[in-house]
Amino acid sequence: MVKAKTCERLGFWSTRVAILISLSITGYMLFYIISKGASIISWDFLTKPPTSGMTAGGIFPAIVGTLLLVTLAIVISLPLGLASAIYLVEYSSKESRFVRLVELAVYSLNGVPSIVFGLFGMAFFVKFLGFGTSLLSASLTLSLMILPTIVATSVEALKSVPDHFREASLALGATKGQTIVRVVLPAAFPGIITGAMLGVGRAAGETAPILFTGAVFYMRGLPTSIFDPVMALPFHLFVLATEHPNISKVEPIQYGTALVLLILVLLISLIATVIRYRYRRKRKW
Amino acid sequence: MKEKIRLKLSGKILTFPPASVSILAVFFIFIFVFSQGLPLFSKISPFNFFFNSTWRPTATPPSFGIVPLFLGSLLVTSLALLISVPLGLLGAIYIAEIANPKIKEQIKLTVEVLSGIPSVVYGFFGLRVLVPLVQKTFGLPTGETALTGGIVLSIMILPTILSLSEEAISSVPVEYKEASLAIGATKWRTIRSVTIPAAASGITAAIILGLGRAFGETIAVMMVTGGAPIIPTSIFSPVRTMTQTIAAEMGEAVFGSTHYNALFALGIVLFTVNLILNLLAIRLIKKKKW
Amino acid sequence: MVKSKIKLQTKKLNVWYGNMHVVKDFTLKIPEKKITAVIGPSGCGKSTFLRSLNRMVELVPGARVSGEILLDGENIYDKDVDETEIRLRIGMVFQKPNPFPKSIYENVAYGLKVRGITEEKKLRLLVEESLKKVGLWEEVRDRLNRSALELSGGQQQRLCIARALAVKPEVILMDEPCSSLDPIATAKIEDLLFELKKDYTIVIVTHNLQQAARVSDYTAFMYAGKLIEHGRTEEIFERPKNKITQDYITGRFG
Secondary structure: OHHHHHHHHHHHHHHHHHHHHHHHHHHHHHHHHHHHHOOOOOHHHHHOOEEOOOOEEOOHHHHHHHHHHHHHHHHHHHHHHHHHHHHHHHHOOOOOHHHHHHHHHHHHHHHOOHHHHHHHHHHHHHHHOOOOOOHHHHHHHHHHHHHHHHHHHHHHHHHOOOHHHHHHHHHOOOOHHHHHHHHHHHHHHHHHHHHHHHHHHHHHHOOHHHHOOOEOOOOOOOOOOOOOOEOOHHHHHHHHHHOOOOHHHHHHHHHHHHHHHHHHHHHHHHHHHHHHHHHHHHOOO | OHHHHHHHHHHHHHHHHHHHHHHHHHHHHHHHHHHHHOOHHHHOOHHHHHHOOOEEOOOOOOEEOOHHHHHHHHHHHHHHHHHHHHHHHHHHHHHHHHOOHHHHHHHHHHHHHHOOOOHHHHHHHHHHHHHHHHHHHHOOOOOOOHHHHHHHHHHHHHHHHHHHHHHHHHOOOHHHHHHHHHOOOOHHHHHHHHHHHHOHHHHHHHHHHHHHHHHHOOHHHHOOOEOOOOOOOOOOOOEOOHHHHHHHHOOOOOOOOHHHHHHHHHHHHHHHHHHHHHHHHHHHHHOOOO | OOOOOEEEEEEEEEEEEOOEEEEEEEEEEEEOOOEEEEEOOOOOOHHHHHHHOOOHHHHOOOEEEEEEEEEOOEEOOOOOOOHHHHHHHEEEEOOOOOOOOOEHHHHHHHHHHHOOOOOHHHHHHHHHHHHHHOOOHHHHHHHOOOEHHHOOHHHHHHHHHHHHHHOOOOEEEEEOOOOOOOHHHHHHHHHHHHHHOOOOEEEEEOOOHHHHHHHOOEEEEEEOOEEEEEEEHHHHHHOOOOHHHHHHHOOOOO
């Protein structure tokens, strides 16, 4: 009996140590980047373009580029993903072969490595459709990459709306379409937004899919059309950290860029997570 | 009346095409990656591609053997799992079974937020902190090694393994645990002999998904493993994974050249391996015994 | 037996869920502006029967209906009849109060908006009228924009009735509307039923025999999918003709 108790205590401690290590490594990483990057970030850093062969100036075009990329990506994939989810949950029977196929496709898409999305984007959007290395090609590639996230979270959100809301609406003489638009979607809204935010966060942080589809290391000025290439924060950080000939000189800019990217993505992720938790707790049905 | 019926059907008709987009996307990815990759085998034999141990695409004559790249990916991924599975599993047990509800919620929230950190940030941290650390600790000529890549990846996939395992463990019905506790087993014993075995398929799925993420990751490994396309001899060898080969060389590969086809062929391998891993995980998740 | 005008009538109604034959050869006349109670042990098909009256039963995958249901002599299952039109004329109140997660006002206005009424003034008027009919107006007039989910269970159920009334239906179906309410809230709903039958035809499903006896004018006893006996409520409760009805009423099974 004494042995069993000792065993238990040891076991419990091992789990505590494990979670502590897990959280503190990432915690240290955040701390490291924040402490090194905080002094770099200034108004100029955020609003000025890079100068002197990237060794000075700010990262404004990269910030704008990333915002453009994710905006376009979510504008494409949210309607697609949401409509898919509506079809899956509201308009089809669970057993239909088509639904099974869509589910399988969504799962598969979710597992495709980001670099393969990059390859596909290059072969399809850049070359085959002739969009070139551009904001459009990169956003389309990103939108496909985040589509599974959007579909899955939207499906979950729609399924969490209890059937009695739908019944009440139909019993009042509403059509199915009216019921979906007026009752189901508003009730599922927080869940759908969470999914969209998660997608945005992922799109903002990915490098591999935009590598050959639309990201450039440097361009003069901002893109003027969707057929221009763009600068992007993750790609900017990647190149500065690995390929810039004068690495020590651009080191501060690296930390600054890393911090800006981190803040952007964590903020999005935090908002999404908080909405979800809030909503789960507040929900009364 | 006809008007009304058309209106009613329109929702279904409107949402059908978007629902097919996912299927089309997978199909198109398949078609386009394979159509650019398969022509390789009219230029070199599949045997050569899969079993040749040198990758020298720009030498004369060039050589396109993926053995070193595949082993590179395998080594880095294995190291990542070796570190993150024990940590993730024990951590998940803590969150699911031991932590009090308030801490539990906070940790889960933190882990979910952390899972959003971009891979390039992990790579950057690895490059700035872990590379020098590994070099100093083991007295190596360079800190850019397979081990460093493994560590970076392990940190990166930890949130995935943690949260998915936690979900699996938490979903084990209370009755199972109560039955064990009621016959006088300690809580720890119950976790070990009842809860974990009951959650095994979910935990395995978590590990497989983590494995898939590590295997398919590009940027983070690229920044810390040195990028040498040689067969690794130890965990301290610099390596080059399949993913980073594509990322590093696509810029120089001429459209339609053998090199270009070879990089897409690497894409085929990645696509296939990850597809299999993913389907496996899905099967495991769907197979619930209760 | 029935003297007032027949509002709703089923003829040889059958309902199947897949292979399960839930409602069998059900023929029943429902008189206008009276309360008809459908009683019977749980699982006898009363809810399914009720849901076939406004075609809600069609929402269940695999459900099949045969026979006729005549609303003012017109078969609601005819091919060119639009079910949304039917549901406007035949309202429904559910077992559990199910207000939408919207404001009190929006809940009542919902059916009107769905019908295309957008004029704010008209909406306000109709919402007020409906809330007054269910006796909820005084309780909620100051918080029309608060969430309906903040109301108590009994208030929620009255709100759901108001929501159904707002679209001016002719018939109201009630599926055990008091089963999740406390006795005081139940009494309020029962009082309300007496008011409502001046203007509406009401069909109420209940497993609460006292309730059926208290509120209804006519009672139909249903058992294993079949209509066993039907008549004036006093007759059914005091002088049931059928042995099974007798056993059920006297509490031998249930």
